[in-house]
Amino acid sequence: MTDFTATRRAFHLPPGITYLDGNSLGPMPRHAADRAAAMMRDEWAEMLITGWNRAGWYVQPRRVGDRIARLIGAGEGQVVMGDTLSVKVFQAVSAALRLRPGRRVILSDSGNFPSDLYVAQGLADAVGAELRVVAPEDVAANIDSDLAVLMLTEVDYRTGRRHDMAALTAAAHDAGALAVWDLAHSAGAVDVDLLGADADFAVGCTYKYLNGGPGAPAFIWAHPRHADAAQPCLQGWMGHAAPFAFDQSYAPAPGIERMRVGTPPVIALTALDAALDVWDGVALPDLRARSIELSEAFIHGVEAACPGVTLHSPRDPARRGSQVGFRHPHAHAVMQALIAEGVIGDFRAPDVLRFGFAPLYNDLDDVARAVDRLAAILRDGRWDRPEFHQRADVT
Amino acid sequence: MTDFTATRRAFHLPPGITYLDGNSLGPMPRHAADRAAAMMRDEWAEMLITGWNRAGWYVQPRRVGDRIARLIGAGEGQVVMGDTLSVKVFQAVSAALRLRPGRRVILSDSGNFPSDLYVAQGLADAVGAELRVVAPEDVAANIDSDLAVLMLTEVDYRTGRRHDMAALTAAAHDAGALAVWDLAHSAGAVDVDLLGADADFAVGCTYKYLNGGPGAPAFIWAHPRHADAAQPCLQGWMGHAAPFAFDQSYAPAPGIERMRVGTPPVIALTALDAALDVWDGVALPDLRARSIELSEAFIHGVEAACPGVTLHSPRDPARRGSQVGFRHPHAHAVMQALIAEGVIGDFRAPDVLRFGFAPLYNDLDDVARAVDRLAAILRDGRWDRPEFHQRADVT
Structure with a gap:
């Protein structure tokens, strides 16, 4: 209990x-401020550049991701941290679009957080896709064989209305589409079960119910069936298969690591890591x-x-x-x-x-x-x- | 002196x-750890959500940006902080591409940091542009009337070779193209003069010579002639003209604020802000x-x-x-x-x-x-x- x-x-x-x-x-x-300050004094100040290996900064995005995985019904090694939720939405939707070549429709609802719509619209304009936005109660009826990506926030930021993730994901799959779920108002608040719902991609922030602090890093998850195939159009150094080979061409890392982009925000991840301690017995x-x-x-x-x-x-x-x-x-x-x-x-x-x-x-x-x-x-x-x-x- | x-x-x-x-x-x-911990205890812990206004977190990305502006030859109100350098490269190059409709070539060099090339390649693949990579000494000779965007890192990460920013920017302009400069190895290291060089966009990181800590936030600058016109394909909540109206459609904020994406990383920006104190008399x-x-x-x-x-x-x-x-x-x-x-x-x-x-x-x-x-x-x-x-x- x-x-x-x-x-x-x-x-x-x-x-x-x-x-x-x-x-x-x-x-x-309570312990978050001391933990962040200790990391800065004991790791950054003392280890300097060697902290990337010695203090484990380099693997921190996945180590912290593993702690969040349990809270969203995902498996170990399936979640990676970094960037903001908007960037992660952009990556997830762009990767999902590419996995459905020939289809160009992104469907979302008016209960989604507006910035998810901004991100999807910006992406759609850039790549020639189409964003359709319907009322939350009309989502199911608008899933058809044109659909590439269903992009929804599970819990509505104003009303608290919770979508049926499993049912809507199944409907998207039946239509040949993929489902991307934003867990901003779910992670740490409700019993999310991504693998149980058979979702395709999920993203979320950590400054709400996960208590990581203002502007804390986001997370991204891909179902294992997609993790080695996903190719987001925003691809960066830390998602490379061999970041320190400094190859001029991009080769994605296996699994969810490819969703990493730039240098991880170590101080912020340390504060979040401390905050996740509170979840250990929950x-x-x-x-x-x-x-x-x-x-x-x-x-x-x-x-x-x-x-x-x-x-x-x-x-x-x-x-x-x-x-x-x-x-x-x-x-x-x-x-x-x-x-x-x-x-x-x-x-x-x-x-x-x-x-x-x-x-x-x-x-x-x-x-x-x-x-x-x-x-x-x-x-x-x-x-x-x-x-x-x-x-x-x-x- | x-x-x-x-x-x-x-x-x-x-x-x-x-x-x-x-x-x-x-x-x-020396004072960075105390400053970050004090922000967490005095602002986050005590003010909670009201810190966005009372502690100035919401305006922090531009306030800190103003401190960096002086170090890169930019004006007040022209620089905004957030995300990682890769994300900022993505935004700058995508915005520059859109400002040159009908042109699709992005030119860079093999002395660029590889991740800038990964970012540009990912963008080019998504929007149907073409990335050309030549040797650093061949850049000038490859600037032609096909060119949309010249994307260069001013100082080579391996050799330290410094490009002539003013001359290459002028050559790009003569060809009808725009110049995006990555200042990763320049900001805080050399006498950057963006306005003097008449550059179009610039981006950089702050964990190197600016001492903001591992994974510290990036910055982006747009020349004032572009700041109200630029439309990066990655657009988010904080770059909206009225983020708290929660409009469903995106309307970019005036000026460089439109380059903001998600919630700013307040703890990391506080550590960086402390680090910038050291620059005050420089x-x-x-x-x-x-x-x-x-x-x-x-x-x-x-x-x-x-x-x-x-x-x-x-x-x-x-x-x-x-x-x-x-x-x-x-x-x-x-x-x-x-x-x-x-x-x-x-x-x-x-x-x-x-x-x-x-x-x-x-x-x-x-x-x-x-x-x-x-x-x-x-x-x-x-x-x-x-x-x-x-x-x-x-x-």
Whole structure:
């Protein structure tokens, strides 16, 4: 049985703050800063260039990837770290397109995170493919024999709606297409099972539920049936079969290593590696159960106590990730007022209050406090003060 | 007058080590570890998601870019940080290609770092362009009216040969093409003057002479005449004109910000930002003079004292960057023996001993010690011991 009291203690959670925005940026594991500083002092400063071998920096992207593999239903040696999620989306979709020559359609949905659409559109414009974007509920009906790549984010960033990865992947395969899954809001939040769902490629970020820190490196996975065949159009030094032979022509490394591009971000990977320690005793079924317990309690609490909000997430927990959205016509001001009360969720345009429940450190006290503060703000209308109507660049 | 004694003191240089490999990985500025750890504790841990605004993480890529702009002859607001050098090469070359519709040739040289060629080849294969690679001395003669993009690394990673950026850029422009410059071995090493040379795009890494740490973020610059027109085929969230409007379609931000892709690597950028403090009092003409002083002293010392090596770099310092290569038939074993003596340079296949001179922390004592140890190793043949013939993955 996973000890969520112990995992909560592993994080620095500022006193007086109820943090329900770990789906945007996870909090800092207590030992992460010391670990990063120690790496810098003991490895970078002392070993200098020899750290690439002696401290294992060179193999760090796959070693850390192996720690994430367990959390997404992937096998050892199948995940590699590096770059940002956008770059990894670009690589995965470009590789999948090439594996379906003669087909040019990339299908996605309007619930996808917009930047995935930007990446796919940029790629499509460059290589002469076509990006089709439909409503999330229309995805299945739009899978046809034109399709090259189905590109979806499993959990919707606003609503928390969770796609049926296995069913949609099977539908893509039946149509002769490949499925690329973005796990940004899934990894560390729900019981992802890539091999079980028979997915083709997957990518994700590590600064949300995996708590790697702001801008932490991304990951990419390819099913073993593709790993030796995939050829992303963004190919770099560290993905070469023999990077230190300095050949002038590119020869991809075997397996997922070919998805590496440039020099790995060692300091950032060290902070992430520290954050992954917290996952060592965590079982995915426990994670999922805890996530549902927290989200259900929040939905029931809000609906019982808070006037004027409407659930923006699926009511069935089996169709939700680990976040809950509520709509309110003045959602931005309401969230500002809530933050002023020490409850941090976030706002997503145009009218969504978004709350993430991270099983590793959120508990039922957090849920109760968030419900209580939200109810108070909505009842007494304090969200309508001028200071809560100001907009910042980033919210 | 730049105080190079003070800049040297700013670095942690392990006792007993003469470090001539800052052209591969710069040493750690003494305050970098504390700065990174403080950012993690005071900003990430305490501010959580609000750090994006309150701690300025969101604008960090351009704020840090402004600090680098001065070192490469660029203006304020023209440089932005993020990703790795390979990703930035991909963006710059793809954007330049689009600015020359109807032309499909990318010209580079065999002295370029191989990964730049991998990136260009991957891009060319994807978009139907053609990569031509000629010898460095044949570049000028191969600039013709087919050319879309001239893609060169200013300073050769093996020989230190420095291209004439202004002359080759002018030749590219005369042919109706654009010039993309990789400053990996230039930034922080020589007196780069992008605006003076009228270059079109430039990219570089920051873990060499800029001392940002292993895998530190890259930078990209576009001449102001292109900055509002450039459209790289890799486009992401942070390069959007309004990232937090969450529009489904991409609209590039004005200026160089459009070259941002995903979430910025805040921890790594903080370490780099600390490293850039050391540059505050450094004047580029002094940097160049100091670099030439050190490299010349090394060449003269080696040629006077070391049998069996041949200079692999241009003899004219005006045609060199800040590194010196010597060839030796057993260069790998010689370098291993030299490292065992505490003098760290590196080996580049097939037979090059490479020594970087970083004006910020190398001095004439380093030069004297390196010459002395190399001479001893070559005279008594100790490089031929079995342990020096072993190969590591990364050298």
